Amino acid sequence: MSRRLPHTEWCARDHRCNLREHRSDEIVVTLPGYGRAVLTRVADEHGREYAEIRARLALHPVEPAARRQLQAVLADLRDLVTRVGNAARPAPRHSGRTAA
Numbered sequence: 001m002s003r004r005l006p007h008t009e010w011c012a013r014d015h016r017c018n019l020r021e022h023r024s025d026e027i028v029v030t031l032p033g034y035g036r037a038v039l040t041r042v043a044d045e046h047g048r049e050y051a052e053i054r055a056r057l058a059l060h061p062v063e064p065a066a067r068r069q070l071q072a073v074l075a076d077l078r079d080l081v082t083r084v085g086n087a088a089r090p091a092p093r094h095s096g097r098t099a100a
Contacts, residue, residue: 008043020045034058051084 007013011022024041035057042050057073059066 010041011043 007017008022010024011017012025017023022043027039028036029039030036035055037053037055040052040054042052044050057069059069
């Protein structure tokens, strides 16, 4: 990295601050019998921030049911990424004019 990215307020300030990024402590959610998710806040070398999510979800032992679960996961992830992406965009500016 040509310039050092300063630590952020939320940065863990340890070995995770390498590879041109800063990483927060992990937030872990465990739901016994259902799975576990880990959320980490990350700032890249350009200062852009991201939420990194890793999840381990329990799948049904019968293949057709497991496939349905995986389809639901993909659909829900797509919705989540779209919702978060839309929330990050600035609200459209109105010119003050009304449509005729």
